[in-house]
Amino acid sequence: MGKAGKERAKERREKRLQEISELRKIPYPPADRWWSSDTVAAVTGSCRGIGFEIARQLAVNGLRVVLTSRDPSRGVEAMSALRMEGLDADYCRLDITDDASVRSFADWMLTKHGGIDVLVNNAGVNFNKGSENSVEHAAEVIETNYFGTKRMIQTMIPLMRPSTFGARILNVSSRLGRVDGRRNRLGDVALKEQLLKEDCISENLIDQMVADFLQQVNDGSWVSNGWPQVFTDYSLSKLAVNAYTRLMARALSNRPAGHRIHINCYCPGWVRTSMTGWAGNISAEEGADTGVWAVLLSDSPDGNFFAERRALTY
Numbered sequence: 001m002g003k004a005g006k007e008r009a010k011e012r013r014e015k016r017l018q019e020i021s022e023l024r025k026i027p028y029p030p031a032d033r034w035w036s037s038d039t040v041a042a043v044t045g046s047c048r049g050i051g052f053e054i055a056r057q058l059a060v061n062g063l064r065v066v067l068t069s070r071d072p073s074r075g076v077e078a079m080s081a082l083r084m085e086g087l088d089a090d091y092c093r094l095d096i097t098d099d100a101s102v103r104s105f106a107d108w109m110l111t112k113h114g115g116i117d118v119l120v121n122n123a124g125v126n127f128n129k130g131s132e133n134s135v136e137h138a139a140e141v142i143e144t145n146y147f148g149t150k151r152m153i154q155t156m157i158p159l160m161r162p163s164t165f166g167a168r169i170l171n172v173s174s175r176l177g178r179v180d181g182r183r184n185r186l187g188d189v190a191l192k193e194q195l196l197k198e199d200c201i202s203e204n205l206i207d208q209m210v211a212d213f214l215q216q217v218n219d220g221s222w223v224s225n226g227w228p229q230v231f232t233d234y235s236l237s238k239l240a241v242n243a244y245t246r247l248m249a250r251a252l253s254n255r256p257a258g259h260r261i262h263i264n265c266y267c268p269g270w271v272r273t274s275m276t277g278w279a280g281n282i283s284a285e286e287g288a289d290t291g292v293w294a295v296l297l298s299d300s301p302d303g304n305f306f307a308e309r310r311a312l313t314y
């Protein structure tokens with residue numbers, strides 16, 4: 001994109017952010033509030049950054065939130081900060097890469113809260129900043145962002161409580177994980193076509209894609225194999241999350257009324273958090289907005305990818 005194009009994109013983004021800041025001032029009308037103070041939302045990786053803000057804003061809107069982190073002392077501190085604001089917050093330790101930790105979190109949710117109504121899969125890692133593109137931590141990035149998210153979804157679905165409006169799962173993803181994005185394009189045309197066709201996406205396709213990438217990282221051949229060009233390991237992990245969101249939306253679509261589970265994903269934008277080294281053009285509060293909006297939609301769609309309170313193509 002040329003300089004003029006970048007300027008126009010920046011103007012469009014700033015105009016949309018301004019519109020959203022106006023929309024955020026409008027309270028949810030009582031008729032659209034499908035939730036109550038008994039509605040329990042758990043947010044992974046929520047003692048800082050975007051996750052903390054998603055939890056805080058959900059609690060401000062009247063949900064009971066469960067914060068999670070790997071380090072309990074930081075988690076308890078975050079929970080206390082929300083309680084000091086008069087919000088309904090609880091805390092449980094959770095490492096999404098550890099089966100035992102995820103199972104014990106699920107047991108705790110069932111015992112303490114009787115299940116779960118909203119799951120926000122926010123926890124994630126990215127080891128590259130600026131123009132770096134190292135794959136040194138590729139295995140951890142894929143394990144956390146993709147397999148950790150998948151583990152949470154599979155473990156928590158049986159605990160999701162029946163309701164008229166449906167339970168909700170929201171995956172915090174990234175535009176960098178688009179199949180045919182402006183900055184990141186998959187070079188493998190056959191794989192790209194499969195990922196763009198709803199009924200070609202399978203768990204095996206996604207798992208094989210990330211396994212092939214990790215194999216190529218090990219043998220050094222990944223560079224010339226058409227993977228996303230920016231933050232390759234991170235972008236691929238989010239591409240896998242996006243594809244898995246669509247796959248699960250299809251798998252969950254035949255649940256009977258009263259037992260529906262709506263699953264979507266979203267990109268928070270480029271946010272000033274520890275992950276970006278505090279670079280970015282919006283705050284965590286602004287970055288959380290579309291996630292909170294998506295969870296609170298009274299008539300939730302399924303399998304959508306949102307950014308700035310709009311649906312994007314994958």
Ligand SMILES: NC(=O)c1ccc[n+]([C@@H]2O[C@H](COP(=O)([O-])OP(=O)(O)OC[C@H]3O[C@@H](n4cnc5c(N)ncnc54)[C@H](OP(=O)(O)O)[C@@H]3O)[C@@H](O)[C@H]2O)c1
Pocket residue numbers: 044045046047048049050051069070071074094095096097121122123124125126144148172173174175267268269270271272273274275276280
């Ligand atoms: N910042 C951006 O510009 C941006 C853009 C697009 C998407 N995102 C996505 O937004 C989400 C939040 O990122 P952020 O910017 O807020 O970054 P952050 O401040 O680094 O937060 C990341 C969170 O993930 C948690 N986490 C990492 N590994 C975990 C694991 N194994 N188990 C449980 N929790 C784990 C961390 O928890 P601990 O406290 O336990 O370390 C932390 O709370 C991520 O999914 C990220 O990919 C961010």
